[in-house]
Amino acid sequence: MPGIIGKKIGMTSLFTPEGKSVACTLIQAGPCVVTQVKTQETDGYTAVQLGYGEKKVKRVSKALAGHFAKANTTAKKKLVEFRLEDVASFSLGDEVNVNLFEEGEFVDVVGTSKGKGFQGVVKRYNFAGVGGQTHGQHNRARHPGSIGACSWPSRVFKGMRMAGRMGGDRVKIQNLRILRVMPEQNVLVVSGSIPGAKNSFIVVEK
Structure with missing residues (x-):
């Protein structure tokens, strides 16, 4: 067996x-x-x-x-x-x-x-955030930062690591x-x- x-x-x-x-x-x-x-x-x-x-x-x-x-x-x-x-x-x-x-x-x-x-990118993917809280960054510490480019491709690529549901997976x-x-x-x-x-x-x- x-x-x-x-x-x-x-x-x-x-x-x-x-x-x-x-x-x-x-x-x-x-x-x-x-x-x-x-x-x-x-x-x-x-x-x-x-x-x-x-x-x-x-x-x-x-x-x-x-x-x-x-x-x-x-x-x-x-x-x-x-x-x-x-x-x-x-x-x-x-x-x-x-x-x-x-x-x-x-x-x-x-x-x-x-x-x-539902978890953010810091907990879900070990992102570091956008650094310290100086220079007026009072609400960006645990944010993902930029998720796309400019006029090309004018969209977000599939598979972009972002906030979402975490755990409950077959491991x-x-x-x-x-x-x-x-x-x-x-x-x-x-x-x-x-x-x-x-x-x-x-x-x-x-």
């Missing part, structure tokens, strides 16, 4: 055998349930769909309720599809947990970054080392930080 769905619990730190403190993130990874197996004959490609997190049945559409009933499992909050070539070893209702990973292994973590709302952090695997609690401890707020859904990819 190339990955698993999880939930960000929070951050802590671990000490290495050399006595060095390493910042790390706790991930509640699984248990996930196989809710669909896609084959070349039926879907045109091969993949396995996993479901994670319990959800009330009354909050699920009839189509999804039937989808979960076919897999003989309860309603799930999060569904993620993983592409892989060999799907013959998977069947509906199978469980995937943290035993998929080993300590010392490197993984990629995908999550949705925290939303920051992948690569090459995070698994420091500890705790099968009893279904918890992974990975080095460094991962995107998203506490209790947000993330995907751990091998």
Whole structure:
């Protein structure tokens, strides 16, 4: 299995055998349930769909309720599809947990970054503003400055970095080392930080 769905619990730190403190993130990874197996004959490609997190049945559409009933499992909050070539070893209702990973292994973590709302160019793109507040510049400290040229091109180029909504993006952090695997609690401890707020859904990819 190339990955698993999880939930960000929070951050802590671990000490290495050399006595060095390493910042790390706790991930509640699984248990996930196989809710669909896609084959070349039926879907045109091969993949396995996993479901994670319990959800009330009354909050699920009839189509999804039937989808979960076919897999003989309860309603799930999060569904993620993983592409892989060999799907013959998977069947509906199978469980995937943290035993998929080993300590010392490197993984990629995908999550949705925290939303920051509407922000200016200083916070959004690390602009420096237009300098000090001398020479009568009393209201320009955090402004973007000029955004265009003169009579040509007589417009603002696409992609100009300006104020706007920041955060809430899909972010992948690569090459995070698994420091500890705790099968009893279904918890992974990975080095460094991962995107998203506490209790947000993330995907751990091998």
